Amino acid sequence: MRIISGTYRGRVLKxxxxxxTRPTSDRLRETLxxxxxxxxxxxxxxxxxxxxxxxxxxxxxxxxxxxxxxVDKSRRACALIEENLDLLEIPEDQTEVFQSAAEDFLRxxxxxxxxxxxxxxxxxxHENYLKVLQFFGDAGSKLLNIDGVLIAEHHAKNVLPDExxxxxxxxxxxxxxxxxxFFEKS
Numbered sequence: 001m002r003i004i005s006g007t008y009r010g011r012v013l014k015x016x017x018x019x020x021t022r023p024t025s026d027r028l029r030e031t032l033x034x035x036x037x038x039x040x041x042x043x044x045x046x047x048x049x050x051x052x053x054x055x056x057x058x059x060x061x062x063x064x065x066x067x068x069x070x071v072d073k074s075r076r077a078c079a080l081i082e083e084n085l086d087l088l089e090i091p092e093d094q095t096e097v098f099q100s101a102a103e104d105f106l107r108x109x110x111x112x113x114x115x116x117x118x119x120x121x122x123x124x125x126h127e128n129y130l131k132v133l134q135f136f137g138d139a140g141s142k143l144l145n146i147d148g149v150l151i152a153e154h155h156a157k158n159v160l161p162d163e164x165x166x167x168x169x170x171x172x173x174x175x176x177x178x179x180x181x182f183f184e185k186s
Contacts, residue, residue, distance in 0.1 A: 001013045001015050001023055001026065001053060001055055002026060003055075003058060003059055003062050003088075004026060004029060004030045004033065004059060004062075005030075005033065005059075005062065005063060006059070006061075006062030006063040006064065007061075007062045007063075007064075008058065008061075008062040008088050008090075009062065011087075011088055013053055013054070013055055013058065013084045013087070013088075014053070014080060014083055014084055014087065015053060016052070016053065016076070016077065016080055023052055023053050023055060024055065024056060024122060024153060024178075025175075025178075027175070028153075028175050028178060028180070029055065029056065029059055031173065031175065032056075032120075032151065032173070032180060033059055033060075033063060035171075035173070035182075036060075036118060036149070036151075037063065039117065039118060039147075039149060040060060040063050040064060040065050040118070041064060041065075042064055042066055043066050043117075044060070044064070044065040044066055044067075044117045044118060045065070045066060045067050045068075045069075045114060045115070045116045045117050045118075045145075046060040046061070046065045046067065046068040046069070046116065046117065046118045046119075046120070047068075047069045047071070047116040047118070047119040047120070048060075048068060048069065048070045048071065048120050049071050049102045049105070049119060049120065049121040049122070049123070049132065050071070050072060050073075050102055050121060050122050050123040050124075051070040051071060051072045051077065051081055051097075051122075052072060052077055052080075052081075052122070053077070053080055053081065053084060054070050054080070054081035054084050054085065054097075055084075056120045056122070057069075057070050057095075057120070058084060058085070058088065058090070060118065061090055061094060061095070065118075066094070067094055067095070067096075068094065068095050068096075069095075069096050069097075069098070069116070070095065070096070070097045070098070071097075071098045071100055071102055071105045072098075072099065072100075073099065073100060073101040073102075074099070075099055078097050078098075078099045081097050082097055085097075102121065102123060102132050103131050103132055103135070106132065106135040106143065107135075109143070111142070113143075115142050115143055115144055115145040115148065116143065116144060116145065116148060117144075117145050117147075117148045117149075118148065118149055118150075118151070119136065119143075119144060119148070119149070119150040119151070120150075120151050120153070121133075121150065121151065121152045121153070122152075122153040125154060125155040125158055129152055129154060129158070129160055130161075130164065133150070133152065133160075133164040133165075133167060133183070134164055134165060136150050136164075136165075136167055136183070136185075137163075137164040137165025137166050137167035137183075137185075138165050138166070139165060139166055141165075141166070144185060146185070147184070148184065148185070149182055149183065149184050150167065150182075150183040150184070151180050151181065151182050151183070152180070152181045152183070153178060153179070153180055154178075154179050154180075154181065155177055155178065155179070156174070156176075156177045156178070156179055157177075160181050163186070164183070166185050166186050167183040167184070167185060167186070168183060168184060168185075168186040169181050169182065169183050170182055170183070170184055
């Protein structure tokens, strides 16, 4: 697995052993960031939920995102994310890593937490996506900035709704069995 573009372009990331983590393919990551490129600048705050190796958030940092938050419930995945951040010598003031289930992480946030511009949510395909999507779609939710986007990676058989509260899906990207659903606040 490699970083596709930007500051860390071509650098190889450590991957997990075994098949418990399903990293987003290089091809899908490249397509994703081609879509997101206009939304990423030196002020962008990026949230990588169910981060696995951290490749998505690291790709955002490589493309000039200001800050990335990585969340994964696996201690082993969080250690791997930290290794990859250290391997690429990404400054610590640009990142934070939390070992937590996505839903628990979002539930514990308080009013002082700065909102994110881009959220990438890639849980195991069998999980219930709606609980996390509702945190962002609830009326009054301040987790996603105005003009922010939430992207959920899911299996083709896992059909997500077009609307969840104030979240509205505006695009579906299909690549084989994997789909990316793009949501924004309506």
